[in-house]
Amino acid sequence: MDKKKKKKLFHWGRILVQIVMFLSAPSLFAQAFAAVKETAGTLGKGGVLTVSGFVIRLFILCIITFFFGRIFCGWLCAFGAVNDWIYQLSSFLQKKTGKKLPRIPEKWIPGLQKIKYFILLFILVCCFFDRSGWITKNSPWTVFSLLTARNLKLAEYMTALLFCLLFVIGMIFHERFFCQFFCPMGAIFSLLPELPLTSLKRQEKDCIKGCSACQKNCPVHIKLGGNNLQSGECIRCGRCLTICPKGNISAGFHKSRL
Numbered sequence: 001m002d003k004k005k006k007k008k009l010f011h012w013g014r015i016l017v018q019i020v021m022f023l024s025a026p027s028l029f030a031q032a033f034a035a036v037k038e039t040a041g042t043l044g045k046g047g048v049l050t051v052s053g054f055v056i057r058l059f060i061l062c063i064i065t066f067f068f069g070r071i072f073c074g075w076l077c078a079f080g081a082v083n084d085w086i087y088q089l090s091s092f093l094q095k096k097t098g099k100k101l102p103r104i105p106e107k108w109i110p111g112l113q114k115i116k117y118f119i120l121l122f123i124l125v126c127c128f129f130d131r132s133g134w135i136t137k138n139s140p141w142t143v144f145s146l147l148t149a150r151n152l153k154l155a156e157y158m159t160a161l162l163f164c165l166l167f168v169i170g171m172i173f174h175e176r177f178f179c180q181f182f183c184p185m186g187a188i189f190s191l192l193p194e195l196p197l198t199s200l201k202r203q204e205k206d207c208i209k210g211c212s213a214c215q216k217n218c219p220v221h222i223k224l225g226g227n228n229l230q231s232g233e234c235i236r237c238g239r240c241l242t243i244c245p246k247g248n249i250s251a252g253f254h255k256s257r258l
Contacts, residue, residue, distance in 0.1 A: 007242040014074075014238065018081035026078040026148035030141045032058040033185045037127045037135065044128035061189075068198050070189045073179060074235035079144055080179050084219075086171040104174050109221050112181045113233060120184035140164035140178075175219045179235070190232030200234065200241075203248040214240035214249060 021028070035054035042049055061072050073080050094100050104112070126135050136142055140163040143154060154161050170177035179186050202214065215222065218240060220233045240249045 010238060010242050017075050018078075018084065021076045022078040022081050022148075025076075027145040028057065028061075029072075029077050029079055029185050030145045032061050033141070036184075036188065037123065037132045040124045040127035041130060041132050044130060062192060065189050065192050065194065067195055069194050069234060069236045070186070070232075071236040073183075073186055073189060074237040077179075078148065079141070079183075080176070080235070082144075083171050083176050083179050086168060087175045087177075090172045101173050106221070109180070113221075115181050116183050116187040119182060120187040123184055138163070140167055176235070180220055180233070198251065200236075201250045202240075203250070206246055206248050208245060211245065213243050213245060217243045 031054050035052065035058035038052065038054060039049060064072060090101070123135055126132065137157060138159045140160055143157055143160045143164045146152075146154060146157070167178045167182065170181075174180075219237060220235055222231050222234055222240075238251075241251065
């Protein structure tokens, strides 16, 4: 099988996994983050931490992240999949019409990526002081969970619905808009340690001069420096593995042959 066919197979394989997860576990990210809010709230009340179903889900996702990086964000998160699909549709329409939408300047992105950490801190403080109900009522994740459960009773979640619509608009203009800049669960995963053996690596000495195809096509704008591409922002989408014209990106021990 040639490189082009392998690239296409990898691309559609990832989309298939995303569709399966969207249909089978669309609220997994919300359930995992519920454990974070639950823990902060319990600590704020001086209570005893318990192992709930939400906590177990969070623990499993953290273990997966430790061993394989943010593969949940890149392959398994339903809301992340929606980010991808909306931007892909937007890109397709832009290409067909020949009209390009404005893009966020590259120099702004590192700063904007830090917003999610402040959002995470804000949510934790609110939950610690027993305001988790207010967070849930105004969270776009709440609206997404209701919609995927085919529950259209959104009258009491109008602020959350507005946030959700604004994020959808952002997804039209910028790839992984919510995931990069606003996702508190993504902030948690980006802070977790990862096994170096599963990180992405680049054989820089073999790269074509001036290429940077991996960097230009990275959905989360990983900056290349040296041979190690390990970064808290990396969602393990694998695009750099398939886009490199010389196959210089490797995952773990083995050099990519895609």
